[in-house]
Amino acid sequence: MRYEIEPYVGALPLRFGMPPDTVREIAGATRFSKKKPGSLREIYVGGAACTFEGAPDRLALVEVGFAKDIGPALVYRGTALFEGPRRAVLRRLIGDDAEVKEIAGFLVFLKLGIAMIGFHDGHEEDLAVTVFERGRWDAEILKMKAYKLE
DSSP: OOEEEETTTEEETEETTOOHHHHHHHHOSEEEEEEETTEEEEEETTSOEEEEESSTTOOEEEEEEEEGGGGGGEEETTEETTSSOHHHHHHHHHHHOTTOEEETTEEEETTTTEEEESSSSOOGGGOEEEEEOTTTTGGGGGGOEEOOOO
């Protein structure tokens, strides 16, 4: 399945706000599921890792994560994020959000609703991308540092 990142909308066809049943219809069978009060984390056979939050009967999608094994299926405005040179991918995203921040090894593009790890530090084994709903990183903003691509 192909996932197209639309800032603060989702990784289409997955949209923030969707309930777990709707996500399962789109993403397919779950490989892993962990439920806690007010949250649910599911990983699907196709590679998406989804986080839902809310009241037990109103859980809604708030975050979708992808590891590098998703390959060319994760796309942001024509760029397959796990394909090609990592620095070129970073330049593409920085072109749309020059105020990228860094925290705990993650690069966070607050204007795009994208967080990534492994792209800027050469840790290929850690490569991952997460798309998130608006406000998801707000509690951490004051701890973030500006990042500059060297």
